Amino acid sequence: MATIAKTIVATGATSGLGFELVKQLLAQTQPYKFILGARDTKTAQAAFDGLKYDGSKHSLTIxxxxLSNLKTVKTFSQQTLDKLGQDKIDYLLLNAAISKNAEQPGPFGSKWKYLEEDLKGGSKTxxxxxxxxxxxxxxGAHWWHRQLKDKCQVVAVSPGLIPGTNLARNSGQAKEFVNHxxxxxxPEGAQSIYRAFTRDDIPEDPEQIFLTSWGEWWPKDVYGLTLDKALQDKWSPSKEEIEKEEGLTS
Structure with a gap:
């Protein structure tokens, strides 16, 4: 009997840790259907084509x-839903980051990139x-866990300190990180993310959702401040609020 393909929708999967994770999954016997978002679809497609994966087993759509432009986020979301049809998403991977100093402006002038004064583009903090x-x-992970209770499992993952992603290139400490x-x-960082797909020992405590790069469920006292529901609500504006701010609704 053929193994049923699992569907993964992912952001931040065309370079760094995300690309490495998809690369590792494409080498598995388990078939996958990937729907990925990318700034440069042609470059991303060429990179994945270069892996020479088994196209009869896996499918990959880009x-x-x-992500810093809400209009493209909405378009990507609708294209993904159209592509899925009646199929379900097995894994939604929200993986993306940029490393810029706060004195630089936020992309597209969006205040939703940084909400407080210290996090706003141009704050010069x-x-x-x-x-x-x-x-x-x-x-946000805790907020989504509350909203999606009994519908799906939400896990926050720390991939660890991964100098090879070049995320620290703007910090001036890249060389120090390499020797840390x-x-x-x-590849090790990608495996840390993959653990979140496969773990079946989710703690009973609904507030313990943070998986470390060592494969441990981090105790709540480490991230206790993030358990404040008022803070979770403050930093998780509604879809309607965001779209209104971005001028996508009247």
Missing amino acids: FPLE ERSVYASTKFVQLL PDAKSV
Whole structure:
């Protein structure tokens, strides 16, 4: 009997950790259907074609997507739904990041890129915005976990310190990260993400959703501040609020 293909919809999968994860999955005997978003679809398609994966087993569709432009996000979402038809999504991977200093403007002038003063493009804060944005993302993961209770499992994953992704290229500390004792390779980081697809030991505590790069469920005291539901709500504006702010609704 043929193995049923699993469907993965992913952002941030055309380079770095995301690309490596898809590469590893394309080498498996388990068939996959990928729907990916990319800024440059032609370059992304060429990169995946270069893997010479088994097209009779796996399928891969790439649609245009610029995550900092809500119009393309909406278009990508609709194209994905059209492509899926009545099929379900087995895994939704929200993986993407940029590493820029806060004195630089946010792309497309969107205030939704950075919500507070220190995180807004052009704020010129001396503090690192990377850690702050990770904090906000974890707030969002908890918010989605609350909204999607009993419908799907939400897991936040730390892939570890991966200098090979070049995410630290704007920080001035790239060389230091390479020699850090906790540094991991890109393939190891991809495996950390893959664990979230395969783990069946989800803690009973609904607030314990953070999987570390060591394969452990992080205790809540490590990220206790993100458990504040008021903060989760504040940093998770509704679809209607975002679309109105971006001028996509009247």
